[in-house]
Amino acid sequence: MTTTAPDITETTKPAKARRGGGVMGSTGLYLATGVAALLFLVPFYLIVRNALMTDPEITGETWKWFPTSIQWGNITEPFDDVTVDFARSLWNSVVVAVLHTAGILLICSMAGYGLARIPYQHANKVFYAVLVTLMVPTAVTFVPSFVLVSSLGWVDSYRGLIIPGLFSGFTCFLFRQYFLGFPKELEEAARVDGLGYWGAYWRIVVPNSLNFFAAIATITFINGWNAFLWPLVIGQDPSAWTVQVALSSYMTNQTVNYHLIFMATAISILPLIFVFLFLQRWLVQGIAQTGIKG
Amino acid sequence: MSTTTTRGVAQPAPAKVSRRRPRRGLRASSTFNFWLFTGPFLTGLIIFVFVPIGWSVWLSFFEARFTVTPSEFVGFGNYQQVLTDTNFRNSLVTFTVFAAFIVPATWALSLGLALLVNRLRFMRAFFRSVFFLPTAVSYVAAALIWKMSIFNGVRFGLANTVLGWFGVDNIAWLANPDPPWYWLVIVTVRLWLQSGFYMILFIAALQNIPRELYEAASIDGAKPGWQTFRHITLPQLRATSTAVILLLLVAAYQAFDEFFNLLSKATWGQPPLVELYKMALGQNQNYGAGSAGAVVLTLLICVVTLLQGRIMGFGRGEESK
Numbered sequence: 001m002t003t004t005a006p007d008i009t010e011t012t013k014p015a016k017a018r019r020g021g022g023v024m025g026s027t028g029l030y031l032a033t034g035v036a037a038l039l040f041l042v043p044f045y046l047i048v049r050n051a052l053m054t055d056p057e058i059t060g061e062t063w064k065w066f067p068t069s070i071q072w073g074n075i076t077e078p079f080d081d082v083t084v085d086f087a088r089s090l091w092n093s094v095v096v097a098v099l100h101t102a103g104i105l106l107i108c109s110m111a112g113y114g115l116a117r118i119p120y121q122h123a124n125k126v127f128y129a130v131l132v133t134l135m136v137p138t139a140v141t142f143v144p145s146f147v148l149v150s151s152l153g154w155v156d157s158y159r160g161l162i163i164p165g166l167f168s169g170f171t172c173f174l175f176r177q178y179f180l181g182f183p184k185e186l187e188e189a190a191r192v193d194g195l196g197y198w199g200a201y202w203r204i205v206v207p208n209s210l211n212f213f214a215a216i217a218t219i220t221f222i223n224g225w226n227a228f229l230w231p232l233v234i235g236q237d238p239s240a241w242t243v244q245v246a247l248s249s250y251m252t253n254q255t256v257n258y259h260l261i262f263m264a265t266a267i268s269i270l271p272l273i274f275v276f277l278f279l280q281r282w283l284v285q286g287i288a289q290t291g292i293k294g
Numbered sequence: 295m296s297t298t299t300t301r302g303v304a305q306p307a308p309a310k311v312s313r314r315r316p317r318r319g320l321r322a323s324s325t326f327n328f329w330l331f332t333g334p335f336l337t338g339l340i341i342f343v344f345v346p347i348g349w350s351v352w353l354s355f356f357e358a359r360f361t362v363t364p365s366e367f368v369g370f371g372n373y374q375q376v377l378t379d380t381n382f383r384n385s386l387v388t389f390t391v392f393a394a395f396i397v398p399a400t401w402a403l404s405l406g407l408a409l410l411v412n413r414l415r416f417m418r419a420f421f422r423s424v425f426f427l428p429t430a431v432s433y434v435a436a437a438l439i440w441k442m443s444i445f446n447g448v449r450f451g452l453a454n455t456v457l458g459w460f461g462v463d464n465i466a467w468l469a470n471p472d473p474p475w476y477w478l479v480i481v482t483v484r485l486w487l488q489s490g491f492y493m494i495l496f497i498a499a500l501q502n503i504p505r506e507l508y509e510a511a512s513i514d515g516a517k518p519g520w521q522t523f524r525h526i527t528l529p530q531l532r533a534t535s536t537a538v539i540l541l542l543l544v545a546a547y548q549a550f551d552e553f554f555n556l557l558s559k560a561t562w563g564q565p566p567l568v569e570l571y572k573m574a575l576g577q578n579q580n581y582g583a584g585s586a587g588a589v590v591l592t593l594l595i596c597v598v599t600l601l602q603g604r605i606m607g608f609g610r611g612e613e614s615k
Binding site (some may be wrong): 061 | 327407433547587591
């Protein structure tokens with residue numbers, strides 16, 4: 001499958017060659033793209049602007065594009081805030097997103113491999129059972145899932161936040177499709193050398209599939225970090241809030257402290273910008289291959 | 295998907311690779327291994343997906359407030375309650391309006407961005423990254439920026455500031471359903487968040503269109519621009535377009551985060567999931583009605599998905615292969 005995904009980072013011959021547009025066409029093209037890009041960047045700019053301003057400047061009568069003096073001291077404010085334990089919520093998000101990603105990669109990749117490669121007479125029936133779950137949107141099952149998780153006593157716990165989300169039929173399906181396209185020769189060689197399925201999987205298949213794992217990991221991590229509905233349902237007590245739930249609570253607070261809220265938002269986005277910049281190649285590849293988030 | 299082939303053949307096949315493991319491919323061993331690999335996933339799938347679905351269907355026939363072990367069977371009472379509930383029916387209207395705006399808008403914007411970026415000669419990667427970057431932002435954070443900085447109903451919001459330069463009075467974007475300015479807020483936040491993602495899909499598809507088609511068209515006298523776009527690009531993107539529209543519909547259907555955060559105190563513009571959340575986890579904790587609502591929504595989305603797949607020709611297969 002890796003080979004079927006077009007490498008988008010590769011520059012193919014520009015379409016202009018066949019359009020024959022002159023200097024004007026090219027200028028217009030860059031102008032349109034540039035204006036669109038500026039519009040897309042405005043929200044990012046607003047976060048940074050508001051995070052580094054004082055409240056009187058933000059709410060002032062005249063609009064200021066830049067702070068008169070940059071308030072670096074704002075950076076610590078979300079952590080000093082007594083109404084929301086922001087540091088705790090950040091930590092919760094780190095734990096949840098990392099374990100969510102690791103768990104999904106492990107469980108879904110193994111299942112995908114089993115379904116793709118291990119002969120078993122009822123494998124098709126099992127596969128259909130997985131396919132059926134793709135038809136039921138997980139967001140709609142949150143009510144019964146909550147009922148189940150609360151009767152297990154997992155509300156307000158990492159278990160409740162992480163475990164129910166690990167069994168993604170879609171990710172399993174993607175891994176199965178990927179492993180169907182994995183070259184069999186490599187595994188055959190491993191088996192001739194005396195490795196079982198287990199050994200072949202861990203020592204041959206996984207090390208040779210790291211690109212695909214990285215693509216799925218990037219998408220899964222972003223989804224885990226940005227998830228809101230389930231953490232909102234499970235995080236009844238503020239100590240179990242993830243950073244998204246904490247951000248949401250700022251919006252309903254009685255007192256609005258603009259620079260604090262935007263600094264918190266900036267801090268919550270920062271890890272993903274890093275993930276994004278470093279892993280963009282896999283992210284793009286993963287989307288082009290799978291066509292879906294989560 | 296092949297199920298039967300050479301099992302238990304004792305020789306390693308050196309040249310032509312057989313489809314099943316020749317050496318240890320004993321039936322018992324592969325059955326064991328199959329369950330070893332799929333067992334953890336399937337166990338979880340049963341416990342956290344199938345059981346909740348079943349439980350939901352079961353609960354939907356009972357009177358279940360504040361309890362998950364109900365005793366009073368009410369038949370289709372919960373369904374009747376849900377379907378006659380004004381809020382729930384309004385939420386379906388909200389979803390329909392929302393989908394009617396967001397699906398075509400995202401389709402057009404992401405395709406437009408893809409066409410732009412694909413034609414660039416320099417800085418292509420830079421612009422692609424700029425449009426793609428919002429994918430990393432959560433709906434909660436985006437809702438926060440939209441609500442508190444762009445579409446703030448007071449003078450220091452960006453939208454009202456810009457309008458003020460042209461002498462337009464402050465607009466209460468979210469605080470008032472009439473005129474329904476809140477739709478502009480709701481639609482633009484999602485457009486910003488998801489267009490870059492679908493742009494990537496369109497760029498991938500655009501680069502898969504054989505260049506010979508364009509050459510042939512120009513020999514046949516097709517003018518570059520609208521004609522080629524209409525008769526070559528658009529038809530070639532059909533499979534991707536179908537997939538994108540399907541994904542957009544499903545995503546719109548599951549909208550929760552931005553509505554919940556932007557319209558937290560409002561009574562208008564509540565989509566189905568927000569209504570479900572209030573019904574089952576709000577003050578009444580009515581799990582019975584909530585479950586009935588979940589069943590209704592699930593059936594609806596299945597019907598919509600199947601219908602759309604039937605009408606437009608399900609494009610995923612062609613796309614992923």
